Amino acid sequence: MFNYDKYIRKDKFPHIWCSGCGNGIILKSSIRAIDKIGWDKNDVMTISGIGCSSRATGYLDFDSLHTLHGRALAFATGIKMAKPKMNVVVFTGDGDAGAIGGNHLIHAARRNIDITAVIFNNNIYGMTGGQYSPTTPQEFVATTAPYGHIENSFNFMELAIGAGASFAARTTVTNPKQVENFIHKGLENKGFSVIEVVSNCHVQFGRRNEMKSPIQMFDWIKERIIPMSKAEDMSEDELENKVITGVFKNIEKPEYVEEYDKNIMAKAEGE
Amino acid sequence: MEKVKFLEGNTACALGAVRAGLKFFGGYPITPSSEVAEVCSEELPKAGGRFIQMEDEIASIASIIGASLAGSKAMTATSGPGFSLMQEALGMAVMGEVPIVIVSVMRGGPSTGHPTGPSQGDLMQARWGTHGDHPIIAIYPESVNEVYYEIIRAFNLAEKYRQPVVFLMDEVLGHMKESVFINEDKIETVERRKIEMDQKKYNPFLTENDIPLTANYGEGYRFHVTGLYHDETGFPDVSSENIQKTMDRMYRKIYNNMDDISKNEEMNTEDMDILLFSVGTQARSAKMAIRMLKEEGINAGLFRPITLWPFPEERIVELGKKVSKIVAIEMNKGQMADELRKYVCEEDEKKIIPLNKLESELIPPQEIVDKVKEVL
Ligand SMILES: Cc1ncc(C[n+]2csc(CCOP(=O)(O)OP(=O)(O)O)c2C)c(N)n1
Ligand code: SF4
Numbered sequence: 320m321f322n323y324d325k326y327i328r329k330d331k332f333p334h335i336w337c338s339g340c341g342n343g344i345i346l347k348s349s350i351r352a353i354d355k356i357g358w359d360k361n362d363v364m365t366i367s368g369i370g371c372s373s374r375a376t377g378y379l380d381f382d383s384l385h386t387l388h389g390r391a392l393a394f395a396t397g398i399k400m401a402k403p404k405m406n407v408v409v410f411t412g413d414g415d416a417g418a419i420g421g422n423h424l425i426h427a428a429r430r431n432i433d434i435t436a437v438i439f440n441n442n443i444y445g446m447t448g449g450q451y452s453p454t455t456p457q458e459f460v461a462t463t464a465p466y467g468h469i470e471n472s473f474n475f476m477e478l479a480i481g482a483g484a485s486f487a488a489r490t491t492v493t494n495p496k497q498v499e500n501f502i503h504k505g506l507e508n509k510g511f512s513v514i515e516v517v518s519n520c521h522v523q524f525g526r527r528n529e530m531k532s533p534i535q536m537f538d539w540i541k542e543r544i545i546p547m548s549k550a551e552d553m554s555e556d557e558l559e560n561k562v563i564t565g566v567f568k569n570i571e572k573p574e575y576v577e578e579y580d581k582n583i584m585a586k587a588e589g590e
Numbered sequence: 591m592e593k594v595k596f597l598e599g600n601t602a603c604a605l606g607a608v609r610a611g612l613k614f615f616g617g618y619p620i621t622p623s624s625e626v627a628e629v630c631s632e633e634l635p636k637a638g639g640r641f642i643q644m645e646d647e648i649a650s651i652a653s654i655i656g657a658s659l660a661g662s663k664a665m666t667a668t669s670g671p672g673f674s675l676m677q678e679a680l681g682m683a684v685m686g687e688v689p690i691v692i693v694s695v696m697r698g699g700p701s702t703g704h705p706t707g708p709s710q711g712d713l714m715q716a717r718w719g720t721h722g723d724h725p726i727i728a729i730y731p732e733s734v735n736e737v738y739y740e741i742i743r744a745f746n747l748a749e750k751y752r753q754p755v756v757f758l759m760d761e762v763l764g765h766m767k768e769s770v771f772i773n774e775d776k777i778e779t780v781e782r783r784k785i786e787m788d789q790k791k792y793n794p795f796l797t798e799n800d801i802p803l804t805a806n807y808g809e810g811y812r813f814h815v816t817g818l819y820h821d822e823t824g825f826p827d828v829s830s831e832n833i834q835k836t837m838d839r840m841y842r843k844i845y846n847n848m849d850d851i852s853k854n855e856e857m858n859t860e861d862m863d864i865l866l867f868s869v870g871t872q873a874r875s876a877k878m879a880i881r882m883l884k885e886e887g888i889n890a891g892l893f894r895p896i897t898l899w900p901f902p903e904e905r906i907v908e909l910g911k912k913v914s915k916i917v918a919i920e921m922n923k924g925q926m927a928d929e930l931r932k933y934v935c936e937e938d939e940k941k942i943i944p945l946n947k948l949e950s951e952l953i954p955p956q957e958i959v960d961k962v963k964e965v966l
Contacts, residue, residue, distance in 0.1 A: 331825065361810040366656070377814055377825060382807040384659065385816035386652065387682055393649035397656030397664070400640045401614050402808045405660065426645040579640060587635035 326350045326360070328380050335374055339533035341492035341518030345439055346375050348498035348516075349408070355499070356506050364405045366395045368420060370412035371446045371520075372439035389420030392427045395434050403576045406506070407433070413440040417453035417473045424513075428482035431510040432575040437502060438475055438513065441520035449523035456560060460527045475515040476567045485510035487568040491517040493541050497564070504566065510574045517562050593772040599734045599763040602770050603667070603693060604629035606738040610745035610779055613639035613662035616653030618646055618672060621705040622761040623695035626667035647672035651679040654690050659815060661782060661806030663745055667693035670703065670712055673719065680754055681720035682817045684840070687795070687802050689748035689782075691741070693757045695764040698950050707950025708761035710870060710921040716756045717899050723837055725844040727751070727851060728899035730758040730870045734768035739776070740896065746780040747851060751843055752802055758898065760921070762871045762952060782806065793822040800843040844900055853896040854905060862891030864966055865909055867930060868919040869898055872952055876919050879958035890962055903933050910934030910941070915965055917943045919953055 327350070336342050353363060363381040367373035369388035376383040382405075386394045391409045399407050416424050416438045427434060443461060444450040451461035453473040460467060479487040486508040488501040498516055505512030519525065519536035530536045540562065547565030550558060597605070604626050607615075615630040631641040639662070644650040647668055654664035668676065673694040683690050698704030699711045712719075716728040727747055731740040737759065744755045785792075785805040794804045794813040805811045814824040819836055821827040844851065855873075857880060859865070868876040873894040880890045893909055895902050910916065910933065918927040927944035935941050945961050947953050 361812065362808065364807055377816070380812055382812050383814045384656070384807075385814065385818070386655075387678055387817060390648060390652045390679065393644065393652035394656035396642065396644070396649070397614065397616055397653030397658075398660045398807065400642060400653070401657035401660035401662040401664070405808050422645050423649055426649070576640075584635045584638075584640075587632070590636060 321351060321354075323347065323350055326353065326380055327378055331378050334378055336371060337522045339519075339521060340371070341441065341520070341533075342372055342375065342439060344492040344495050345437065345498060345516050345518060346378060348495050349375075349437060349502055350379070351499045352502035352506055353408070355503050358406050362404055362406055363408065364398060365408045365410060366391045366398065367410040368412070368415035369446070370415050370444070372410060372412040372441070373415060375410040389415050389418070390423060391415065392420065392423040392434065392436065396427060396432055399432055399434060400576055400579070407435070408506070409434055409436040411436060411438055412445070413438060413442065413454045414444045414452040417475065424478070425482040428479050428484040428511050428513070430575040431483055431485050431572050433509055433511070435502070435505045435508075435512040435514070438515045439518050440475065440515050441518040441524060443520050443524035445520045445523050449527060459524075461524070462527075475513060479513040480568050483511070484513050484568065485570050485572040486512035488513075488566040489515040489517070489562070490564050491540050491544060491562060492519060493537050493544070494564075501566065504569065508569065510572055591774070595770045595772060596767055597734055597770050598625060598765060598767050599737050599759055600625035600695065600765065601629050602734045602738040603741050603757070603759065604633060606741035607665050607691070607745065608633050608637050608639075609777065610742040611663045611781070612637075612665055612745070614654060614657035614664040615639070615641045615666065616644050616650045616657070616664070617666045617668065618644055618650050620669045620672045622697055622764045623667045623669045623693060625764070626693055626695070647675040648679060651676040651683070651690070651692065655679060655683050655686070655688050658688050658690050659686070659807050661808070663689070663749070663782070665691040665693065667695070669695050669697045670699040671701070673712060673715060677719040678721075681722060681724060683754040684720065684724040684726070685817050686815045687752040687804060687840075688754065689752050690754045691744045691748055691757055692754060693759065696758060696760040698948070704950050706761065708871065708921060708952070709948065709950065710760060710872065710925070712758070713869070713898065713922065713925045716758055725753070725841050726756060726899050727753055727844065727897065728756040728758055729896060730898045731763070731896060732870055732873050732894065734763070734766060735770045736896070737763065738770045738772065742777060742779065746778070749780045749782055750801075751847065751851075752804060753844065756899070758870065760871055785809070785811070794824045795820065795822040797822075797839065800839050800846065848900065848904070851897055851900065852902050854902055855892070855894040855896060857892040858889060859891040859893065859909060859912070861889055862913060863889045864962055865891045865893060865913045865916045866919060866958065867893050867916055867926065869895055869926065872919055872921055875952050875955050876958055878955035879962070882955055882959050883962060888962065888966065901929055906930065906933045914938070915941060915943055917945055917958070917961055917965065919945045919958055921947060921953065923948065
C-alpha cells in the first residue's frame with residue numbers, strides 16, 4: 320500500500336473540496352509521481368493561483384505558496400531563478416492558467432524554464448460558482464452562459480507547444496495511473512512541462528448540464544477520450560468535442576536558468 | 591575613503607540596490623524608469639544575482655515576491671501605469687510580509703499621460719493603491735546622492751520589518767546626473783534574518799516584536815504562505831477575531847517603530863514666519879525659495895519627509911503649532927495638502943496653502959517666493 324501520509328499535511332484535512340471532486344485524484348497522482356522521482360521533500364516547492372484546484376498546495380507537505388488568481392507561474396519563475404535547486408511544481412485551474420494567467424503560461428513556455436505546471440481542467444470556474452471558463456464546451460450551460468455557451472475552447476496542448484513548452488501531455492481523472500505517469504514524465508523533463516488533466520466539477524458544471532453525480536461526469540469524460548494513436552487516423556470533424564489524450568510533446572531543449580548561468584553569468588563574471 | 595561618481599538617478603538607484611545586496615530583479619520597461627532595469631541587467635550577474643525582463647508588471651512583482659520568499663533580496667522598477675498593475679500583488683506582499691522594494695519613477699498621469707515629464711501624482715497611489723487596509727513604507731529622496739543611500743535604507747527597512755517598501759522618484763530625479771559621494775563608512779546593510787528552529791515546532795508567522803520569523807523557502811521548514819488572512823501557521827484563518835488581530839499587528843509593526851522608520855529633513859524650523867512643505871525633487875526648489883526669501887527678510891522654514899509613508903504625523907502637528915500658514919508645494923492637485931489638513935487644521939481652514947502645478951516641470955523658486963509673499 321502506498322503511504323500518502325509522508326507527503327500530506329494531515330492536520331489540514333478535511334479538505335475544502337466537494338466529495339467526488341476530481342481534484343483529489345490529481346492530488347494523489349501528483350504525490351505518487353513526486354514519490355517516484357525520489358526528490359528530497361525539502362527541495363520541492365508547490366505554487367498555485369486561486370481557485371478550487373489551487374488549494375492543492377495547502378495539503379502537501381512541501382514549501383508552498385498560494386498566490387493570486389492567474390499569477391502562480393510568475394511567482395514560480397522568481398523562485399526558480401532565486402533558488403534553482405528547488406523543484407518547482409505549479410497547480411492551476413483552466414481559468415487560472417487559460418484566462419487571467421494565459422500570458423504567464425505562454426511566456427513560461429517560451430522561456431522553457433524548469434517548472435512543471437499541472438492544469439486541473441474542469442471546464443468551469445468552480446470556486447466562484449460555475450461561470451464559464453476558456454474551456455467550457457459550446458452549448459453547455461454556465462451561470463454566465465444561461466442560454467448555452469458560444470465561445471471557442473482553448474486547446475492547452477496546442478497553446479503550450481506553440482509557445483515553446485518542451486513537454487506537453489493531456490490525460491483525465493478517469494485514468495489516475497496515466498495522470499501519475501504523465502506528471503512523472505513532466506517532472507523528469509528539464510524544462511517547462513504542461514500536464515492538462517481533464518477533471519470533473521459535478522457541482523458547478525455537471526449539475527447544470529444533466530450530470531450531477533461524479534459517475535455521470537466520469538462517463539461523459541470517458542465517452543469522449545480518444546488516445547493520440549487513434550486520433551491520428553481521424554478527421555477534424557470526428558475529433559470535435561473529443562478529449563485527445565497522450566504525450567503531445569517531449570523534447571530536449573535548453574532550459575532557461577541553466578542558459579542564464581551558462582551565458583549571462585559566465586560572461587558577466589569575466590568582466 | 592570617499593569615492594565620487596557622476597551618475598544618473600536611475601543608475602544610482604540600481605547601483606545602490608546592488609550595494610544593498612540585491613540578488614534578483616524582475617521588471618518590465620517603462621519610461622522614465624527603464625534605466626534601472628538596464629543597469630541591473632548588467633550589474634546583477636556580476637554580483638552573483640539574476641535579472642529577468644518579465645512579460646508585464648504583474649509578473650514582475652510576482653517574480654520578486656517569489657524570489658524574496660526563496661531568500662533573495664529582490665526589487666522591481668516601474669512608473670505610473672506599471673505601478674497600477676502591481677497593486678494587487680503589492681497587497682499580497684503586505685499580507686505575506688515579504689521584503690521587497692518597488693521603485694516607481696513618477697511621470698504625468700493618469701493613463702499614458704505624459705511619459706517623459708515628472709509629476710508627484712502617485713504619492714497617494716503609493717499609500718492606498720492596493721485594496722484593503724494596510725500599512726506601507728514609502729521613501730522619496732531629493733537628489734541622486736540621496737537616492738544611492740536611501741535605496742539601501744529601503745532594503746534595510748524591508749528586511750527588518752518584513753514589509754514591502756515603495757521607493758518613489760520622479761522623472762527629473764531619475765534622469766538627472768549629479769555627483770554621488772560613496773563613503774563605505776556610512777553604509778550599513780541589514781541581512782535576512784537566519785531562522786534556526788525545530789522544524790516540527792516551526793511556524794512561519796510566529797512573531798517577535800510583531801515581526802514574523804519567516805524562514806526562506808528551501809531551508810527545510812516546508813511552510814505555507816497565502817494571501818488569505820492566516821494565523822501563525824501560515825494557513826488560512828478568516829475568523830473575525832483573527833482578521834482584526836492580524837491587521838492590528840501589521841499596523842503596530844510599522845507605527846510602533848516610527849523612530850526607526852521615519853526620516854525628515856528640516857530647514858529653519860526653529861525660527862520661522864511660515865512653513866514650506868515639499869517632498870522629493872520639488873523640495874530643492876523650495877530650499878532655493880527659502881534663500882531668496884531670506885534676502886527679503888522673510889524667514890521661511892522647510893519640512894521635507896524623506897520617509898513619506900507612514901506620514902510623520904507627530905512632527906507635523908508640532909510644526910503646525912508654530913506657524914499660522916503652511917504652503918504645500920507639489921507637482922499634483924494637492925495630495926499632500928489634503929493629508930496635512932488631517933493634522934493641522936482644527937480651527938483654521940485656510941492654514942494649508944496649496945501651491946500645485948501639473949506642468950510637467952518643477953515649480954520654480956520664484957513662484958514659491960511670490961506665493962509666500964501673497965499669503966503672508
Ligand atoms: C483578480 C481576481 N479576479 C477574480 C477572482 C475571483 N476568482 C477566484 S477563483 C476564480 C476562477 C477559478 O476558476 P479556475 O481557475 O478554473 O479554478 P477552479 O475553481 O475551477 O478549480 C475567479 C474568477 C480573483 N480571486 N482574483
Ligand atoms: S466546486 Fe467543483 S471544482 Fe470546486 S471542489 Fe466542488 S466539485 Fe471540485
